[in-house]
Amino acid sequence: MQKQRIAIIGAGPSGLAALRAFESAERAGAAIPEIVCYEKQDDWGGQWNYSWRTGIDQYGEPVHSSMYRNLWSNAPKEALEFAEYTFDKHFGRPISSYPPREVLWDYIDGRLRSSNARDKVQFATAARWVQYNEATDTFTVTVEDLKTRTTSSSEFDRVIVATGHFAYPNVPSFEGIETFPGSVEHAHDFRGAEMLADKRVLMIGSSYSAEDIGVQAYKMGARSVTLSYRSKALGHDWPQGMEELPLVQRIEGNSVHFINGEVREFDSIVMCTGYIHKYPFLPSQLAIDSPNNVYPSGLYRGVVWQENPKLYYLGAQDQWFTFNMFDAQAWYVRDLILGRTALPSVQDRAAHIESWSKRFSELSCVDDEVRFQADYIRDLIENSDYPMFDLDSVVEIFIAWQRDKAENVLTYRDKQYRSVMTGTMSARHHTPWMRELDDSLQRYLSQ
Amino acid sequence: MQKQRIAIIGAGPSGLAALRAFESAERAGAAIPEIVCYEKQDDWGGQWNYSWRTGIDQYGEPVHSSMYRNLWSNAPKEALEFAEYTFDKHFGRPISSYPPREVLWDYIDGRLRSSNARDKVQFATAARWVQYNEATDTFTVTVEDLKTRTTSSSEFDRVIVATGHFAYPNVPSFEGIETFPGSVEHAHDFRGAEMLADKRVLMIGSSYSAEDIGVQAYKMGARSVTLSYRSKALGHDWPQGMEELPLVQRIEGNSVHFINGEVREFDSIVMCTGYIHKYPFLPSQLAIDSPNNVYPSGLYRGVVWQENPKLYYLGAQDQWFTFNMFDAQAWYVRDLILGRTALPSVQDRAAHIESWSKRFSELSCVDDEVRFQADYIRDLIENSDYPMFDLDSVVEIFIAWQRDKAENVLTYRDKQYRSVMTGTMSARHHTPWMRELDDSLQRYLSQ
Ligand SMILES: Cc1cc2nc3c(=O)[nH]c(=O)nc-3n(C[C@H](O)[C@H](O)[C@H](O)COP(=O)(O)OP(=O)(O)OC[C@H]3O[C@@H](n4cnc5c(N)ncnc54)[C@H](O)[C@@H]3O)c2cc1C
Ligand SMILES: Cc1cc2nc3c(=O)[nH]c(=O)nc-3n(C[C@H](O)[C@H](O)[C@H](O)COP(=O)(O)OP(=O)(O)OC[C@H]3O[C@@H](n4cnc5c(N)ncnc54)[C@H](O)[C@@H]3O)c2cc1C
Ligand SMILES: NC(=O)c1ccc[n+]([C@@H]2O[C@H](COP(=O)([O-])OP(=O)(O)OC[C@H]3O[C@@H](n4cnc5c(N)ncnc54)[C@H](OP(=O)(O)O)[C@@H]3O)[C@@H](O)[C@H]2O)c1
Ligand SMILES: NC(=O)c1ccc[n+]([C@@H]2O[C@H](COP(=O)([O-])OP(=O)(O)OC[C@H]3O[C@@H](n4cnc5c(N)ncnc54)[C@H](OP(=O)(O)O)[C@@H]3O)[C@@H](O)[C@H]2O)c1
Numbered sequence: 049m050q051k052q053r054i055a056i057i058g059a060g061p062s063g064l065a066a067l068r069a070f071e072s073a074e075r076a077g078a079a080i081p082e083i084v085c086y087e088k089q090d091d092w093g094g095q096w097n098y099s100w101r102t103g104i105d106q107y108g109e110p111v112h113s114s115m116y117r118n119l120w121s122n123a124p125k126e127a128l129e130f131a132e133y134t135f136d137k138h139f140g141r142p143i144s145s146y147p148p149r150e151v152l153w154d155y156i157d158g159r160l161r162s163s164n165a166r167d168k169v170q171f172a173t174a175a176r177w178v179q180y181n182e183a184t185d186t187f188t189v190t191v192e193d194l195k196t197r198t199t200s201s202s203e204f205d206r207v208i209v210a211t212g213h214f215a216y217p218n219v220p221s222f223e224g225i226e227t228f229p230g231s232v233e234h235a236h237d238f239r240g241a242e243m244l245a246d247k248r249v250l251m252i253g254s255s256y257s258a259e260d261i262g263v264q265a266y267k268m269g270a271r272s273v274t275l276s277y278r279s280k281a282l283g284h285d286w287p288q289g290m291e292e293l294p295l296v297q298r299i300e301g302n303s304v305h306f307i308n309g310e311v312r313e314f315d316s317i318v319m320c321t322g323y324i325h326k327y328p329f330l331p332s333q334l335a336i337d338s339p340n341n342v343y344p345s346g347l348y349r350g351v352v353w354q355e356n357p358k359l360y361y362l363g364a365q366d367q368w369f370t371f372n373m374f375d376a377q378a379w380y381v382r383d384l385i386l387g388r389t390a391l392p393s394v395q396d397r398a399a400h401i402e403s404w405s406k407r408f409s410e411l412s413c414v415d416d417e418v419r420f421q422a423d424y425i426r427d428l429i430e431n432s433d434y435p436m437f438d439l440d441s442v443v444e445i446f447i448a449w450q451r452d453k454a455e456n457v458l459t460y461r462d463k464q465y466r467s468v469m470t471g472t473m474s475a476r477h478h479t480p481w482m483r484e485l486d487d488s489l490q491r492y493l494s495q
Numbered sequence: 496m497q498k499q500r501i502a503i504i505g506a507g508p509s510g511l512a513a514l515r516a517f518e519s520a521e522r523a524g525a526a527i528p529e530i531v532c533y534e535k536q537d538d539w540g541g542q543w544n545y546s547w548r549t550g551i552d553q554y555g556e557p558v559h560s561s562m563y564r565n566l567w568s569n570a571p572k573e574a575l576e577f578a579e580y581t582f583d584k585h586f587g588r589p590i591s592s593y594p595p596r597e598v599l600w601d602y603i604d605g606r607l608r609s610s611n612a613r614d615k616v617q618f619a620t621a622a623r624w625v626q627y628n629e630a631t632d633t634f635t636v637t638v639e640d641l642k643t644r645t646t647s648s649s650e651f652d653r654v655i656v657a658t659g660h661f662a663y664p665n666v667p668s669f670e671g672i673e674t675f676p677g678s679v680e681h682a683h684d685f686r687g688a689e690m691l692a693d694k695r696v697l698m699i700g701s702s703y704s705a706e707d708i709g710v711q712a713y714k715m716g717a718r719s720v721t722l723s724y725r726s727k728a729l730g731h732d733w734p735q736g737m738e739e740l741p742l743v744q745r746i747e748g749n750s751v752h753f754i755n756g757e758v759r760e761f762d763s764i765v766m767c768t769g770y771i772h773k774y775p776f777l778p779s780q781l782a783i784d785s786p787n788n789v790y791p792s793g794l795y796r797g798v799v800w801q802e803n804p805k806l807y808y809l810g811a812q813d814q815w816f817t818f819n820m821f822d823a824q825a826w827y828v829r830d831l832i833l834g835r836t837a838l839p840s841v842q843d844r845a846a847h848i849e850s851w852s853k854r855f856s857e858l859s860c861v862d863d864e865v866r867f868q869a870d871y872i873r874d875l876i877e878n879s880d881y882p883m884f885d886l887d888s889v890v891e892i893f894i895a896w897q898r899d900k901a902e903n904v905l906t907y908r909d910k911q912y913r914s915v916m917t918g919t920m921s922a923r924h925h926t927p928w929m930r931e932l933d934d935s936l937q938r939y940l941s942q
Contacts, residue, residue, distance in 0.1 A: 199779040231690060
């Protein structure tokens with residue numbers, strides 16, 4: 049039987065989870081399909097690949113990563129640990145619960161470093177267009193080799209979309225924004241808070257980006273940090289010099305008017321207003337069109353495109369869980385492709401979607417959402433041979449983490465948590481987060 | 496005979512020139528093909544459509560325009576005047592030789608305002624993929640309606656690519672660039688010099704963007720402005736506080752080392768390093784891959800894609816001439832499509848390309864290049880019914896303009912030139928450029 053050909057688009061944590069899933073099946077003796085992974089950056093790691101560039105990159109492609117200098121994990125690493133490649137295995141000794149970007153890149157890379165996964169990835173190669181051919185039940189995937197600027201097309205039986213959904217910014221407009229003489233940038237283009245020293249800074253938004261870039265600005269000596277919320281304030285016990293105000297109403301030069309009548313002067317605005325699902329290489333019949341949430345519509349078990357079940361998505365959900373969720377998704381997709389698990393009929397899939405959508409629509413609080421995502425991952429792992437892990441303990445970690453942040457948003461990263469995979473307690477880091485300006489792997493592992 | 500269907504991609508000055516060319520033929524009684532123009536912005540005007548946005552726009556598309564607040568024409572308007580819609584016709588009275596952006600947008604828009612051209616344009620619609628079908632000798636053009644996020648495909652007999660080539664930035668890297676704590680942006684993302692007041696600013700590059708953004712920074716009170724050239728300095732008689740240095744060697748925090756050993760401290764860097772030809776919606780067999788010059792390879796008469804003569808480009812050249820060159824190109828392409836002028840054989844086209852390439856390769860100085868482009872336009876106009884105009888006088892305007900800039904880069908925009916179309920002498924403006932901070936149409940036409 050002619051080998052299936054599988055295209056994976058994107059080599060971030062999700063795409064790499066798919067490569068790892070097939071690799072682990074191959075190591076266990078299974079015959080696996082021909083796999084080609086297209087990655088538009090020069091290296092893998094997705095968001096975790098910091099670049100000083102913003103907007104358009106050296107090839108003329110939209111810059112992918114939204115990460116910035118001095119970015120550290122914003123949740124305990126014990127919540128994202130791979131179930132089949134633990135922190136102990138990679139680092140050989142306990143490390144703190146909140147590593148910086150480069151350390152987590154090293155962990156992602158480490159899992160595949162000694163495998164042949166890299167040979168399956170075509171770097172500096174951007175997916176341009178995916179066309180489904182009804183007659184042959186295949187996909188024509190057209191890509192551009194960004195170095196030679198040449199396009200080429202080839203046929204695949206299945207396509208795995210793993211391009212992430214935190215790279216195309218959602219940039220709303222505000223009355224008078226064009227009169228603001230200071231710097232206006234979206235969190236996607238934020239690369240470091242050094243320039244915010246002595247500045248009066250406004251963050252628009254009240255989620256993770258607003259929270260962390262706000263704290264980064266405070267850490268680097270901003271004169272004042274104001275977060276403007278639309279639906280709900282973060283409600284932390286903010287340090288002196290940080291405040292939350294409701295939504296921006298209009299902007300007049302340097303002064304910003306808020307809907308509660310307050311007015312403040314600012315030097316810089318960072319729009320922490322989230323991201324959109326965007327797949328320029330997909331016809332709309334194959335493309336997710338959903339806000340950022342834990343149950344985007346159109347997907348069976350969060351991964352199979354209901355309208356064309358030979359197309360899969362990894363990492364499409366809003367992310368409490370990340371690395372180990374992408375693994376659970378990848379193992380399940382692999383088993384569908386290898387025929388190890390059967391794909392239910394379109395009607396059964398529709399019923400499954402309907403029941404999970406109903407539960408999703410009834411979620412009332414954040415803790416509900418985390419439990420929903422844990423149950424979602426449990427459902428996937430029960431349908432593949434990915435090692436089950438104590439999902440309920442990870443839910444407790446997320447709940448404790450939220451309390452830590454509410455108590456002190458400057459020191460929550462100094463807390464320690466225990467791995468649910470190995471039982472190892474994280475190390476007490478050599479330097480409190482607020483005093484550490486060097487986010488390198490070398491500095492982090494130095495003492 | 497079933498009407499031909501023509502797709503125009505882009506509604507900047509080039510795309511609008513094509514719409515105008517067909518409209519003028521229709522007004523003169525000719526039957527014209529069905530024309531659909533796709534424009535990804537919400538309005539037409541291309542670069543001349545200022546947006547406060549940078550990087551990625553509200554639809555998740557790369558922001559197109561590179562223009563900024565307080566941008567004024569950087570060459571006399573008498574060099575770009577439409578031969579069949581003069582400044583006198585539009586403004587009804589003499590205006591200065593160097594209008595601001597909004598005034599030239601008004602002039603571009605004015606020519607088509609009373610026509611039905613707008614009905615032929617689908618705004619907020621981005622070309623996604625153009626596929627040539629050998630069997631039917633047609634192009635399948637797939638576009639996305641950015642508002643509804645739905646893609647659709649339709650067949651066209653011919654495609655006119657008018658997407659410009661000053662929107663995808665060329666962003667080189669420099670050793671240590673990632674250590675620069677100040678702001679680093681490309682000219683494409685520059686929106687105004689207000690923030691450069693009291694700053695020590697470095698422009699990398701020595702062409703129009705470096706020249707004008709440097710002067711803008713000086714005008715808005717920068718502490719110092721340094722332009723770093725690679726091949727050749729601009730060599731103007733710079734005012735105190737502006738200087739030219741050779742190329743950047745490396746960057747260490749705020750200090751920049753130049754290849755002649757000089758070192759300077761800077762607060763902001765603007766990379767005025769030009770743009771790349773980029774057509775993400777085209778297979779490479781149909782896509783220009785050329786540096787920015789007056790004779791990009793692969794085009795017959797600068798407009799017909801040699802390898803597939805049913806695909807045309809408008810505005811692909813480096814631009815001394817602009818609006819009236821795009822008109823001459825559009826009129827010629829129209830006449831090819833309407834069959835009014837015959838397309839030579841592929842061999843004859845190749846010979847024509849070879850002779851003009853040879854002449855292009857022998858150009859030695861700037862004045863040669865301007866004359867080359869004037870002769871290029873003459874060759875086009877002689878092959879269509881676009882009104883011929885005194886191209887040699889325009890060449891003289893360009894030569895005098897260069898002298899003006901070399902003498903005083905702050906006041907060259909206060910000079911006056913005579914229209915070659917109407918003989919009207921431009922007006923002396925009510926305010927010297929260096930003292931005018933309001934670039935609005937209303938202010939410009941106020942006295
Ligand atoms: C600023 C920021 C900070 C974050 N911090 C954390 C954190 O602390 N902890 C945590 O667990 N999670 C964090 N996340 C969440 C993050 O989404 C996940 O950690 C993870 O990166 C998602 O992996 P992914 O593979 O799904 O997507 P990504 O990591 O985004 O990778 C997608 C890949 O697809 C490639 N690609 C995109 N388009 C194309 C194309 N057309 N052709 C070819 N390749 C393409 C990209 O180059 C990229 O390599 C953060 C996210 C952001 C934006
Ligand atoms: C900063 C700057 C200043 C300039 N100043 C002057 C000046 O003073 N005088 C002068 O004569 N010239 C000036 N120019 C030169 C300028 O290139 C021309 O004036 C003119 O704008 C070129 O017209 P165009 O239609 O070829 O390209 P553009 O004006 O760039 O228009 C291209 C159009 O195509 C659209 N488009 C792009 N991609 C897609 C897609 N995938 N799908 C659908 N639509 C798409 C864009 O939205 C845009 O509307 C300047 C250029 C720049 C960058
Ligand atoms: N490691 C780190 O330190 C770090 C740092 C940054 C980001 N991240 C990660 O990045 C991902 C994305 O987080 P994010 O915060 O960027 O996006 P997000 O979680 O989707 O939040 C978007 C925010 O923007 C607000 N918003 C959207 N449109 C708005 C509008 N028109 N006006 C005002 N507010 C508007 C939303 O308000 P509503 O609530 O009203 O919708 C919400 O607060 C997450 O996975 C996060 O973990 C991590
Ligand atoms: N109306 C206005 O005021 C205004 C303002 C800005 C721009 N414009 C228009 O915009 C268009 C583009 O002009 P532009 O100046 O942006 O682009 P450009 O004319 O293509 O010039 C690019 C410049 O970047 C330099 N460069 C390229 N790569 C480099 C590298 N790796 N290191 C150092 N230098 C590098 C080039 O140097 P080399 O010479 O060595 O190649 C050149 O000086 C023109 O049509 C211009 O008229 C108009």
